Amino acid sequence: MDLTELYQSVILENNRRPRNFRKLPTANRIASGNNPVCGDEITVYVQVEGDRIADISFQGAGCAISQASASVMTQRLKGRTLAEAEALFGRFKEIVTEGKPDEEDLDLSAFAGVHQFPARIKCATLGWHAAINAVHGESVTATTE
Amino acid sequence: MNPPIVASAPDWAALRADFPILDQTVHGRPLVYLDNGATTQKPRAVIEALVRYYERDNANVHRGVHELSYRATTAYEAARARAARFIHAGAPEEIIFTRGTTEGLNLIAYSFTSRLKPGDAILVTEMEHHSNLVPWQLLAERTGAKLLFVPITGDDGLLDLSHLDELLARNVKLFAFPQISNSLGTINPVAELCTRARRHGVVTVVDAAQSAGHLPIDVTALDCDFLAFSGHKMAGPTGIGVLYGRQALLETMAPFQGGGEMIASVQFDHSTWNKVPHKFEAGTPDIAGAVGLHAAMDYLDAIGRPAIAEHDGHLARDAYARLASVPGIRLFGPPGERGGLVSFSLAGAHPHDVVTFADQEGIALRGGHHCTQPLWRKLGVTATTRASFYLYNTAAEVDFLIEVIGRAARFFGG
Numbered sequence: 001m002d003l004t005e006l007y008q009s010v011i012l013e014n015n016r017r018p019r020n021f022r023k024l025p026t027a028n029r030i031a032s033g034n035n036p037v038c039g040d041e042i043t044v045y046v047q048v049e050g051d052r053i054a055d056i057s058f059q060g061a062g063c064a065i066s067q068a069s070a071s072v073m074t075q076r077l078k079g080r081t082l083a084e085a086e087a088l089f090g091r092f093k094e095i096v097t098e099g100k101p102d103e104e105d106l107d108l109s110a111f112a113g114v115h116q117f118p119a120r121i122k123c124a125t126l127g128w129h130a131a132i133n134a135v136h137g138e139s140v141t142a143t144t145e
Numbered sequence: 146m147n148p149p150i151v152a153s154a155p156d157w158a159a160l161r162a163d164f165p166i167l168d169q170t171v172h173g174r175p176l177v178y179l180d181n182g183a184t185t186q187k188p189r190a191v192i193e194a195l196v197r198y199y200e201r202d203n204a205n206v207h208r209g210v211h212e213l214s215y216r217a218t219t220a221y222e223a224a225r226a227r228a229a230r231f232i233h234a235g236a237p238e239e240i241i242f243t244r245g246t247t248e249g250l251n252l253i254a255y256s257f258t259s260r261l262k263p264g265d266a267i268l269v270t271e272m273e274h275h276s277n278l279v280p281w282q283l284l285a286e287r288t289g290a291k292l293l294f295v296p297i298t299g300d301d302g303l304l305d306l307s308h309l310d311e312l313l314a315r316n317v318k319l320f321a322f323p324q325i326s327n328s329l330g331t332i333n334p335v336a337e338l339c340t341r342a343r344r345h346g347v348v349t350v351v352d353a354a355q356s357a358g359h360l361p362i363d364v365t366a367l368d369c370d371f372l373a374f375s376g377h378k379m380a381g382p383t384g385i386g387v388l389y390g391r392q393a394l395l396e397t398m399a400p401f402q403g404g405g406e407m408i409a410s411v412q413f414d415h416s417t418w419n420k421v422p423h424k425f426e427a428g429t430p431d432i433a434g435a436v437g438l439h440a441a442m443d444y445l446d447a448i449g450r451p452a453i454a455e456h457d458g459h460l461a462r463d464a465y466a467r468l469a470s471v472p473g474i475r476l477f478g479p480p481g482e483r484g485g486l487v488s489f490s491l492a493g494a495h496p497h498d499v500v501t502f503a504d505q506e507g508i509a510l511r512g513g514h515h516c517t518q519p520l521w522r523k524l525g526v527t528a529t530t531r532a533s534f535y536l537y538n539t540a541a542e543v544d545f546l547i548e549v550i551g552r553a554a555r556f557f558g559g
Contacts, residue, residue: 003505003556007498012557016493038497039514039527061527063495064557117501 006117007064010110014068019075020057027057029137033130035122040066044130051081053135058127065111065120070127072107082135089128096124155448157456161537163188163444174507177542181457182327182355182486182533183511184377187441191380194440198433206432207406207423217432224435225422228387231442232372233363239395241388241422242430246354247276249373249388250321252401252425253350254280259399261318263289268312268320268347270295270304271523274327275516277352281321293317300524302329302478309338313345321350325359328517328529329478330461330486332356339368348394354378357387358441358535359457359485361450364389376434380535381441385434388425395421402427448536457485457534460543464532467547471554477529486533488515491550494557496530502553508546 024045033042040062047055056077058070073092077085092108094100099115102108114124161167164186169176178186198220204213206221226237234240243249261267267281271294285292293312296305304322313320320342324335339349351372353362358379364372371394376385390398400407400418404427409417418424445453464487468474473492491499496512503510511531514521521527532546 003502006501007556015557037513039518039521040497041527061495063497065498067495120497120501123497 006113006120008110008113010072010107011064011068014071015064018058018067018071020071020078021059022057023059024055024057026055029134031130031134033060033126033133035062035066035126038063038123040123040126042066042070042127042130044070044127044134046131046134048082048135051083053077053080053082053085056131058130060127062126063120063123065114065123066126069111069124072110073127073131076105076107077131085135086132089132092128093125096121155452155456155536157536157539160448161539163190164537165189165192167537171507171509172505174505177506177508177538177545179532179534179538179542179546180509180511181535181538182378182515182531184383185358185380185535186537187382187437188380188444190444191382191437191440195382195433195437198436203433205429220436220439221430221432224439227439227442231362231446232357232387232389233365234389235365236392238421239389239392241390241395241425242435243373243386243388244384244431245375245377245386246352246373247280247375249371249386250277250350250352251280252388253319253371253373253390254284255401256398257284257319258287261288261290264316265290266293266315266317267291268293268295268317270322270333271297272302272304272323272326272329272331272517272520273321274323274352274354275518276354277321277323277350278519281319290318295322297329297520297523300475300477301480302326302331304331304333306337309341310345313342313347317342317345317347319348319350321352323352323354324356324362325484326478326517327355327486328488328515328520328531330483330488331478332360332482332484335369336367343368355484355486358445358453359450360454370394376438376441379441380444382431382434382437385431385438387438392421395425400424400427404428406430453536454485456536457538458483460534460538460540461485461487461532463540464534464543464546467543468550471547471551473554473558474550475526477524485535486531488529488531490526490529491554492558494553496528498557499530499550499553502556503546503549506545506549508549 026047027045029046042060045057056074096114099112101112166186202216204217206218225240228240229237298305342349349369351369353374357374370391372389377383407427409419475490477488500510500512
């Protein structure tokens with residue numbers, strides 16, 4: 001396959017300039033994720049107000065897929081309710097495991113090429129797992145293993 | 146068996162044809178296999194030795210009296226004698242067959258449980274593979290001994306030996322280190338380290354996983370107490386490895402695993418141990434693996450390990466020198482003499498992305514922490530990309546590697 005199918009411009013661009021890449025001083029939920037196979041590490045900061053994600057940010061080091069996915073995730077989750085966040089993660093998992101793009105969500109659909117690289121699906125979902133753990137207030141470290 | 150015929154300089158291109166797996170395309174490109182630090186490919190001579198053993202001689206060893214058992218036992222013990230010659234051990238009894246380097250190191254660590262006490266120390270280096278670190282952490286936990294570290298100098302990946310004697314004097318009982326670092330490519334001065342350790346009465350353990358298939362090894366000249374290596378990193382099968390141990394030391398050591406083969410006599414409530422090396426080989430061993438390893442040792446020595454070391458060391462030095470011109474690259478390990486591998490990081494391109502990029506071009510690289518997480522933490526990187534070479538790699542493959550890494554840097558760095 002052509003590498004640009006995996007590394008779409010949305011992914012390369014978000015990897016070079018990740019959005020919301022910072023600590024969040026107002027965060028009331030924090031969770032970490034790591035991939036012991038490659039050493040990727042991510043920390044997600046969430047400010048939850050009621051049942052809504054008022055603000056969200058992340059920091060970490062990892063491959064383009066994991067960094068871009070976390071960057072896109074923070075943009076898509078800000079302002080969402082917790083239920084909406086879970087539903088969005090469900091849709092994202094379908095995109096990266098089955099390769100079916102969602103025409104209404106082009107940013108998430110940029111990750112559809114990941115399904116052809118099964119070893120990289122964990123990279124794409126690492127930040128999401130950490131975020132969902134954070135909003136549930138679980139102080140566990142998300143791991144891909 | 147058809148060992149390669151060698152005149153003066155080996156015909157590397159002809160040797161490459163001995164490895165059937167190399168003749169294939171990956172993602173539509175000719176395979177360029179540069180992950181030899183993880184495992185090497187196997188020549189036809191090794192594959193055929195395995196097939197021949199299973200088709201004609203297979204039986205259990207040391208306990209049958211029938212013809213096939215005799216043949217299997219003879220082949221297994223011949224492999225042991227061959228391994229002793231391969232590293233210039235004093236006697237075949239000093240060769241223990243293991244599953245690989247990791248099991249050999251764990252055997253020593255387990256057996257030394259009764260020899261260490263609180264206040265004692267175990268000395269290792271900052272460049273250890275996890276397999277030459279975690280067994281000692283566990284030993285320290287069991288005994289109350291503490292771990293000490295020989296530091297490295299920085300990105301050039303040399304051991305800082307300026308305080309070695311002070312370290313060795315701190316109640317150190319055991320000093321473990323790699324002959325070649327799997328992450329940095331550093332070739333450590335094993336003979337010097339053993340000599341200095343001996344002056345302090347310290348037992349030495351050499352991790353030869355990355356060196357046994359590349360460099361000539363003479364345990365008598367090195368004067369080490371233990372040396373461990375794996376068959377699969379030196380053209381042999383997976384599942385078989387060697388632990389060399391000084392015989393006088395092995396005689397006094399407690400067994401590792403209990404079971405058949407390792408006993409002399411068994412009562413309901415206690416047993417007595419078989420003699421060395423069988424005391425350390427509980428259960429049915431990997432007989433076919435030993436036979437395959439025998440063929441691999443014959444194959445490598447027909448070429449000559451000095452020639453192999455010169456060949457893959459040259460490829461690594463060439464790759465190191467030329468990668469230096471890739472924008473945003475950071476190279477690890479010594480700039481001069483090195484083992485057959487190169488590790489690097491690229492600004493803006495994570496190793497896993499670089500490996501995926503290279504894989505689409507047919508190049509097999511390794512990206513990640515290479516089981517040396519504490520080392521990378523010290524150097525301030527989480528992961529690197531590694532290209533590791535062997536006797537079948539070519540100068541043209543290095544050319545292609547340099548081209549593809551340059552393209553990857555542009556693709557991700559933008």
